[in-house]
Amino acid sequence: MRSPRATRICKRESGAALLIAIFALLLISVVAIALVVSAGTDNALAGNYRTSASAYYAALAGLEEARGRLYGNNPNYINKTVSNFVPTPYGPPLPLTNVLYIINPAGSETVAPTDLSNPATNPDTEYQNEFGGPPPTSATQINSVSPVPSSPALPGQSFKWVRINAVTESALGLDVNSDGSTDPTTLLYFDPARTDTFGNPRPSLIVPAAQPTPPTTAVQALEITSLAVLPNGSRRMLQYVVAPAIASPRFVASGSTLDLSFPAALTLAGNNANFQGPGTSSFYINGQDQCAGSTQMVTAIGTVNGALSSSSLTNINDDPSNYPGGPPRVGGPPPPPTTPSFGDVSSLVRPDWQTPSGLDAVVQNITKGADVVLSGPVNGNTGLTPLAMSASNPITVVVNGDLDLTSWHGVGYGILLVTGTLKYDPDATWEGLVLVIGQGQFISTKAGTGGIDGAVFIAQTRDIAGNLLSTLGPATFSQGAAGPNSGRGIYYNSCLVRSAQGPLTYKVLSFREIPLTN
Amino acid sequence: MLARERAELGFSILELMVAMAIFLVLCGAMFGLLQVSQQKYSSETQLSGAVQDARLALDQIVRDFNVSGYPSLEMFSSQPTLPVTYALGPVAWSPNYPSAVCTIGTGGGGSCTTPGDYDLILETRLGTDPSVSWVRYQLISTTLYRGVVQKSSTDPATATSGSGVMVPFLANVVNAVNPNGSPQPIFRYTCDTPGGPIACASSAAGLANSPLNIRDVDVTLIVATPQRDMQTQVVKFVELNGRGHRSNPTN
Numbered sequence: 137m138r139s140p141r142a143t144r145i146c147k148r149e150s151g152a153a154l155l156i157a158i159f160a161l162l163l164i165s166v167v168a169i170a171l172v173v174s175a176g177t178d179n180a181l182a183g184n185y186r187t188s189a190s191a192y193y194a195a196l197a198g199l200e201e202a203r204g205r206l207y208g209n210n211p212n213y214i215n216k217t218v219s220n221f222v223p224t225p226y227g228p229p230l231p232l233t234n235v236l237y238i239i240n241p242a243g244s245e246t247v248a249p250t251d252l253s254n255p256a257t258n259p260d261t262e263y264q265n266e267f268g269g270p271p272p273t274s275a276t277q278i279n280s281v282s283p284v285p286s287s288p289a290l291p292g293q294s295f296k297w298v299r300i301n302a303v304t305e306s307a308l309g310l311d312v313n314s315d316g317s318t319d320p321t322t323l324l325y326f327d328p329a330r331t332d333t334f335g336n337p338r339p340s341l342i343v344p345a346a347q348p349t350p351p352t353t354a355v356q357a358l359e360i361t362s363l364a365v366l367p368n369g370s371r372r373m374l375q376y377v378v379a380p381a382i383a384s385p386r387f388v389a390s391g392s393t394l395d396l397s398f399p400a401a402l403t404l405a406g407n408n409a410n411f412q413g414p415g416t417s418s419f420y421i422n423g424q425d426q427c428a429g430s431t432q433m434v435t436a437i438g439t440v441n442g443a444l445s446s447s448s449l450t451n452i453n454d455d456p457s458n459y460p461g462g463p464p465r466v467g468g469p470p471p472p473p474t475t476p477s478f479g480d481v482s483s484l485v486r487p488d489w490q491t492p493s494g495l496d497a498v499v500q501n502i503t504k505g506a507d508v509v510l511s512g513p514v515n516g517n518t519g520l521t522p523l524a525m526s527a528s529n530p531i532t533v534v535v536n537g538d539l540d541l542t543s544w545h546g547v548g549y550g551i552l553l554v555t556g557t558l559k560y561d562p563d564a565t566w567e568g569l570v571l572v573i574g575q576g577q578f579i580s581t582k583a584g585t586g587g588i589d590g591a592v593f594i595a596q597t598r599d600i601a602g603n604l605l606s607t608l609g610p611a612t613f614s615q616g617a618a619g620p621n622s623g624r625g626i627y628y629n630s631c632l633v634r635s636a637q638g639p640l641t642y643k644v645l646s647f648r649e650i651p652l653t654n
Numbered sequence: 655m656l657a658r659e660r661a662e663l664g665f666s667i668l669e670l671m672v673a674m675a676i677f678l679v680l681c682g683a684m685f686g687l688l689q690v691s692q693q694k695y696s697s698e699t700q701l702s703g704a705v706q707d708a709r710l711a712l713d714q715i716v717r718d719f720n721v722s723g724y725p726s727l728e729m730f731s732s733q734p735t736l737p738v739t740y741a742l743g744p745v746a747w748s749p750n751y752p753s754a755v756c757t758i759g760t761g762g763g764g765s766c767t768t769p770g771d772y773d774l775i776l777e778t779r780l781g782t783d784p785s786v787s788w789v790r791y792q793l794i795s796t797t798l799y800r801g802v803v804q805k806s807s808t809d810p811a812t813a814t815s816g817s818g819v820m821v822p823f824l825a826n827v828v829n830a831v832n833p834n835g836s837p838q839p840i841f842r843y844t845c846d847t848p849g850g851p852i853a854c855a856s857s858a859a860g861l862a863n864s865p866l867n868i869r870d871v872d873v874t875l876i877v878a879t880p881q882r883d884m885q886t887q888v889v890k891f892v893e894l895n896g897r898g899h900r901s902n903p904t905n
């Protein structure tokens with residue numbers, strides 16, 4: 137009797153369990169579906185934003201690849217692939233007909249910027265907007281250094297092409313000289329040394345009146361345009377206008393190419409500049425180029441916009457043979473060294489390196505491109521010792537304030553720019569350029585056996601309170617250690633001067649986004 | 655015996671009650687759990703919504719700043735007669751625009767009414783428009799507004815204050831009334847000085863404290879969720895930081 141009853145009860149209760157289970161499942165399903173649907177909307181929203189931003193940064197990656205490959209030290213320097221594409225500053229300009237594309241196809245995709253007939257291969261329609269015709273089919277095409285990886289798991293940059301070309305007023309759509317028309321043929325230059333009617337620096341793009349002879353300080357401006365297209369169709373186009381950044385005081389004669397040399401082993405700016413040597417036999421200011429194989433010579437102690445003070449002349453004439461060098465000159469074979477060698481070298485110095493405001497702009501430009509910027513006062517042991525500099529890796533160090541090299545026994549390589557007082561200790565050696573622009577004080581009272589190989593430029597552009605002077609103050613160089621050990625002094629070396637400045641970098645003059653119609 | 659078995663064919667009221675009671679208890683427990691996660695979900699949605707909105711806004715501001723200042727005066731060898739042709743700098747200011755610059759301060763200091771902690775007017779070309787526009791970001795109460803108007807000879811702050819110019823851009827921005835501490839400026843500016851870039855408002859910037867010298871702008875957005883968290887009854891915040899870097903011209 138027991139057993140059939142138990143079976144029947146089980147049968148009945150299984151129906152209730154099923155009902156309960158179905159109800160519960162239904163409830164859970166509704167909640168789960170609602171959750172999934174709303175999470176899906178959120179994902180779609182984030183996805184759109186992501187691709188739009190990705191396209192922007194991919195185009196920016198293209199611009200930066202092109203700008204980087206204009207830089208001579210880059211292992212993928214464009215001129216290594218396409219000889220003589222990147223023009224030498226002050227040399228013949230890049231003509232409008234020379235156009236270069238860096239293309240970056242994904243996998244087996246075809247990217248043909250010059251083929252306007254096929255929208256699928258990402259044609260350069262912007263060229264037509266800028267120059268009124270299709271891109272030249274003769275345009276050089278080289279591959280990107282970081283192609284899109286074939287594995288989709290590692291999405292790389294996805295710009296399609298970057299164009300580098302010379303630029304005109306009509307290409308930019310800007311009336312650069314405000315003459316009422318946009319010139320379609322004259323190449324645009326950038327003149328970093330321009331001044332306005334009040335003599336203040338006013339660097340700008342220029343339309344040279346007569347080509348190919350732009351002002352001697354002007355360098356050609358180039359245009360870099362980058363298109364990025366993402367697999368989902370997001371497109372962005374960005375554009376730079378760039379020009380080489382020059383950090384050399386050397387005046388370039390019209391028609392000649394850039395010369396990174398310095399006008400003197402020691403250049404002192406301003407009238408009544410002070411020079412005090414220690415008067416020891418081991419101390420030289422030597423204008424004979426120490427670069428191997430060079431027979432060149434510069435003035436040992438040059439002045440800019442003024443002459444040395446009378447006490448300086450007495451000091452120099454006490455030891456004439458310790459200051460050998462050549463007279464100021466622009467070219468020609470070197471004459472025999474004269475002793476002592478000193479004099480005005482203004483004719484060899486760019487105009488913007490001869491005024492406080494111009495030099496101030498130079499300081500700012502060097503600071504912006506510096507590897508290290510230290511706030512003074514800085515001690516050599518704490519400030520310079522940690523820096524990884526070597527003959528093969530010269531760096532640019534800017535000290536914004538005073539630098540005290542006392543008891544620093546190291547060797548520095550590259551450019552040392554000090555805006556305050558440089559307290560030099562001849563135990564330290566610097567291979568490259570020492571610029572003391574600001575307070576213009578180079579002082580040493582210590583003993584040592586080190587020296588400076590390269591060149592030194594000293595200018596006083598600011599008063600003690602830090603206000604910009606209207607004319608250059610007297611620069612000061614004083615090395616007055618007692619005893620025979622007061623350093624080797626300064627030996628001019630054109631190789632170290634050149635390597636300290638490094639190859640040219642390209643400064644961005646403008647950055648804009650070009651709206652795309654589709 | 656037979657009669658009793660027949661009576662057991664249907665559910666007894668007791669069995670139904672027990673089944674219902676078990677079902678209700680189970681359902682109650684499940685809904686209780688679900689409500690907790692639903693509240694959590696709702697507050698997390700609000701928070702991620704706030705992050706998303708703030709991120710979009712931040713990205714827009716940063717990218718607007720990056721391309722602002724185009725075309726700069728460096729693109730012209732002689733200053734164009736029409737101010738609408740060029741951008742004087744990436745940032746327009748008030749008062750005395752464009753004849754004299756003002757100084758940037760924080761916490762209401764400085765002589766600039768804009769740019770300020772919660773107010774920034776960018777000057778640049780937008781899209782296909784060949785004219786230069788002013789793009790203003792301004793925090794009013796807890797809403798960040800954005801407005802675009804073509805550059806003209808009027809004061810930029812006046813020009814952008816016209817009716818219908820400023821439209822709500824991001825809601826629940828609590829930088830000015832930061833309940834978690836002191837007010838946080840949305841915009842903090844770095845100026846180019848002879849010694850390198852430093853904060854415009856710091857005394858070390860000296861004469862370089864000018865809207866024309868702005869190199870970078872640090873953008874901080876603190877956005878609150880629209881509603882309180884259902885479990886903890888507190889308002890949640892997200893803080894996002896970004897930096898716009900001037901490119902017209904760069905170094």
